[in-house]
Amino acid sequence: MSVHNVNTQINISTRITRIYRKKIFLIRAIRVIFRVYGQTLIKKKLHGQVSQSLAIKHDFLPMKKMFNVISIGTVLYLFFSYGVYSQCCSAGSGSPIAGGTSHGVLMEKQFELNGNYQYIQTRKFLTGDSDARDFLDKYFSNYGYFRMAYGLNKNFTLSIESGYYFNKTQIGLNKTDTNSSSGIGDLIIFPRYQVYNKTYENGKFEMTIGMGIKIPLGKYNDSVGKVEPFSGQKYYITMPPAVQPTNGSHDFIFYSFIYREWHKKSFKIFANGLYLRKGWNPNGEKFGDYASIGIFIGKIFFHYLGATLQLKGEWIAKMKYNNDVYLMGSYNYDPEDTGNRKILLVPQLSYAFKNRCTIYLLSEFPVYQYVNKTQIASQYLITAGISYRFMLSVKSTEK
Numbered sequence: 094m095s096v097h098n099v100n101t102q103i104n105i106s107t108r109i110t111r112i113y114r115k116k117i118f119l120i121r122a123i124r125v126i127f128r129v130y131g132q133t134l135i136k137k138k139l140h141g142q143v144s145q146s147l148a149i150k151h152d153f154l155p156m157k158k159m160f161n162v163i164s165i166g167t168v169l170y171l172f173f174s175y176g177v178y179s180q181c182c183s184a185g186s187g188s189p190i191a192g193g194t195s196h197g198v199l200m201e202k203q204f205e206l207n208g209n210y211q212y213i214q215t216r217k218f219l220t221g222d223s224d225a226r227d228f229l230d231k232y233f234s235n236y237g238y239f240r241m242a243y244g245l246n247k248n249f250t251l252s253i254e255s256g257y258y259f260n261k262t263q264i265g266l267n268k269t270d271t272n273s274s275s276g277i278g279d280l281i282i283f284p285r286y287q288v289y290n291k292t293y294e295n296g297k298f299e300m301t302i303g304m305g306i307k308i309p310l311g312k313y314n315d316s317v318g319k320v321e322p323f324s325g326q327k328y329y330i331t332m333p334p335a336v337q338p339t340n341g342s343h344d345f346i347f348y349s350f351i352y353r354e355w356h357k358k359s360f361k362i363f364a365n366g367l368y369l370r371k372g373w374n375p376n377g378e379k380f381g382d383y384a385s386i387g388i389f390i391g392k393i394f395f396h397y398l399g400a401t402l403q404l405k406g407e408w409i410a411k412m413k414y415n416n417d418v419y420l421m422g423s424y425n426y427d428p429e430d431t432g433n434r435k436i437l438l439v440p441q442l443s444y445a446f447k448n449r450c451t452i453y454l455l456s457e458f459p460v461y462q463y464v465n466k467t468q469i470a471s472q473y474l475i476t477a478g479i480s481y482r483f484m485l486s487v488k489s490t491e492k
Contacts, residue, residue, distance in 0.1 A: 097192075101406075103417075106167040109211045109399045110298075117317065125164070125296075127367070128287075133346050134284070137455055141460050142250040144312050146293050150303075156415055157342070160447075162264050169221075174227070179442060183478075186379075187436055188367060188369065188383055188385065189234060189278060189279050189281065189307055189339075189344075189369075190254065190281065190367075191209055191211045191235060191238035191256060191476060192207065192211070192238055192240070192455075192476055192478050194207040196350070197250075197285070197287060197299055197301040197312070197350050197352055197411075198244060198247075198248060198249065198285055198286070198287045198301055199242060199243070199244030199250045200244050200247065200480070200484070201244050201245070201246050201247045202243075202244060203243070203244040203483070203484055203485070204241075204242070204243055204244075204479060204482065204483050204484075204485060204487040205240070205241070205242040205252075205409075205481070205482045206240075206241055206480070206481045206482075207239070207240040207241075207242070207478060207479070207480040208237070208238065208239045208240075208273055208479060209237075209238050209476050209477060209478025209479070210234075210235070210237055210238075210451075210476070210477050210478065211234075211235075211236040211237075211238065211474070211475070211476045212234070212235055212238070212473075212474070212475050212476075213232075213233060213234045213236070213473065213474050214231070214232070214233040214472065214473045215231070215232050215233070215469060215470060215471060215472035215473065216230070216231050216232075216470070216472065217469075217470040217471070217472040218463075218467060218468065218469055218470055219463075219464045219467065219468060219470040220466065220467040221394065221460060221463060221466075222363060222461070222462060222463045223465065223466075225253075225345070225467045227266060227419075228265060228266065228467060229264065229265060229266060229470060230264040230265060230266055230267065230268055231262075231263075231264045232262070232263070232264070232335065232469050233260075233262055234258060234260065234261040235258070235259040235260050235379065236256055236257070236258050236312075237256060237257045238254070238255075238256040238478075239255060239256070240252055240253070240254040240353075241253050241254075241256065243485075244491075245434025247287075248282065248284075248286055248287045248290075249285070249286050249287075250284070250358070251283075251284045251285075252282075252283045252284075252285070252287045253281070253282060253283075254280075254281040254283060255277065255278065255279065255280050255281065255310070256277075256278040256279070257275070257276070257277050257278065257372075258275050258277075258278060259275055259313075259336070260273055260275045260337040261273065261274050261275070261335070261338065262336065262473075263333065263335055263336050272317055272332045272333060272336045274312065274315045274332060274336045274338060275338065276311040276312050276315075276338040277308075277310045277311040277338060277379070278310065278311050278313070278338050278339050279307045279308060279310060279339050280307070280310050281305060281306070281307050281308075281310075281346070281487050282305055282306050282308070283303060283305035283346060283348075284303060284304065284305060285301050285302070285303035285348065285350075286301065286302055287299060287300070287301045288301065288302055295355055295357050296353065296354045296355040296356050296357075297353075297357050298352070298353050298354075299315075299350075299351075299352045300308060300349075300350070300352075301348075301349070301350040301404055302348065302349050302350075302352050303347070303348035303349075303350075304345070304346065304347055305345075305346040305348070306344070306345055306346065307343065307344040307345075307346060307369070308343060309339040309341050309342060309343065309374075310339065311338035311339040312338050312339065312345070312376055313337050313338075313339050313340055313342075313375075313376065314331050314337070314341065314375075314376060314425070315331070315332050315336075315337055315338075316329040316330060316332060317329065317330060317332050318329050329334075331376075334378075334380070334426070335469060340371070340374060340378070341374030341375060341376065341378075342371055342372040342374040342378075342379065342380065342381045343372045344369050344370060344371050344372055345369070345370040345372075346367070346368075346369055346370075347367070347368040347369075347370070348365070348366070348367055348368075349365065349366045349426070350364075350365045351363060351364050351365075359392060359393035359396075360391070360392050360393075360395070361389075361390070361391045362388075362390050363389050363391075364386070364387060364388045364389065364390070365387050366384075366385070366386050366387075367383075367384065367385045368382070368383070368384045369382060369383040369384075371383070376418070377415030377417075377418040378412060378413075378414055378415075378428075379412060379413040379414070380412045381409045381410030381411050381412050381413075381431055381432050382409070382410045382427070383407070383408070383409050383410075384407070384408045384409075385405060385406065385407045386405070386406045387403050387405045387406075388403065388404045388405075388491060389401055389403045390400070390402055390469065397444060397445045397446070398442075398443070398444055398445075399441075399442070399443040399444070399445070400441070400442055400443075401440070401441040401442075402438070402439070402440050402441075403438070403439035403440075403441070404436070404437075404438060404439075405435075405436070405437045405438075405457075406434075406435070406436050406437075407435040407436075407437065408433075408434050409431070409433050409434075410432050410433040411428075411429070411431050411432035412428050412432070412444075414428045419460070427466070429465065429466060430465060430466040430467060430468055431465060431468070432464070432465045433456060433462065433463060433464040433465065433468060434461075434462070434463045435459060435462045435463075435471060436458055436459070436460045436461040436462075437457045437458060437459050437460060437463065438457075438458045438470070439455055439456070439457050439458070440455065440456065440458075441453060441454065441455035442454050442455075445481075448482075449481060449482055449483060450479065450480070450481045450482075451479070451480045451481075452477075452478070452479050453476075453477070453478055453479075453480070454473070454475070454476070454477050455476050456473075456474060456476070457474040458473045459470065459472070
């Protein structure tokens with residue numbers, strides 16, 4: 094899970110240019126209307142034995158003043174529209190899976206119920222790999238995630254996963270503009286198959302692969318109401334992707350997992366890889382593909398307390414967009430301000446109860462981040478969860 098980005102100087106120029114092209118026809122249309130209407134009045138005055146100079150003085154000149162007022166109002170509306178869009182951010186979605194993806198397969202007829210809570214907060218914004226100022230005040234989210242998995246046999250596990258955003262909030266600079274949304278996220282169907290498993294006298298080695306699909310259930314085009322300053326009428330604009338519960342596309346998930354454990358030393362080392370192939374959503378947007386690689390080392394203390402340290406690398410590609418929609422000015426962010434690279438350290442603590450129930454706590458600490466243009470950066474992430482595993486009992490009948 095990621096968040097799911099605007100260079101202020103460049104975005105101002107881009108947004109004004111696009112909105113100007115879109116709405117300048119309004120000023121020209123008003124000019125033509127008043128010019129034709131003025132000429133019509135002059136002809137009527139001349140036909141009625143009134144001098145052309147009086148017609149211009151009493152009718153056309155006040156009309157020119159009215160045109161100036163409307164033109165100024167249109168220009169102000171132009172800049173007002175820019176002001177609405179300038180507070181947006183295009184933090185594209187990364188991984189939709191919370192609570193880590195470092196797991197293999199379950200035993201045959203074993204159930205797993207896993208729920209976790211994830212909190213993200215950041216006041217850090219970057220241009221490239223340098224701090225960016227005058228961008229946003231704050232971004233934060235509260236996310237609940239649930240996974241249910243079942244071992245169909247000793248090599249094949251199927252999991253169904255989904256999450257709910259209690260809120261995703263973006264607070265504008267000096268608290269001048271706030272965008273917030275909530276709702277269900279995605280449904281993830283994620284089968285995994287163990288391709289290799291070998292048990293040694295003092296440990297084991299296994300390899301697992303998986304391929305799944307992400308189906309959007311929640312909102313991807315949630316909007317916020319604004320008030321037009323001249324007419325007082327309310328209108329709605331789509332909020333930036335950073336606060337949408339889902340990106341609205343069907344995505345494919347590819348996964349690999351390698352695990353090595355030494356029983357006597359209560360030590361393990363493992364690695365995983367995750368790749369999300371993003372699809373197009375109905376808005377004509379294709380968020381950047383996501384890839385991550387994690388290397389883990391873990392140690393068990395006192396038979397129930399586990400400590401794990403992960404070195405994680407993340408990459409998110411630039412998003413793609415429909416050129417026709419982009420030229421119409423329908424996006425309220427700059428699609429070029431997407432895509433990033435990160436290196437993170439992720440420590441995790443876990444506590445097991447009777448090999449069935451495990452509670453865990455993890456946090457991410459960014460070591461290096463690079464973003465295209467200006468974006469929201471990672472700062473604080475904490476996840477707390479609980480996992481419960483049990484065997485499905487099968488009663489046998491004797492004849």
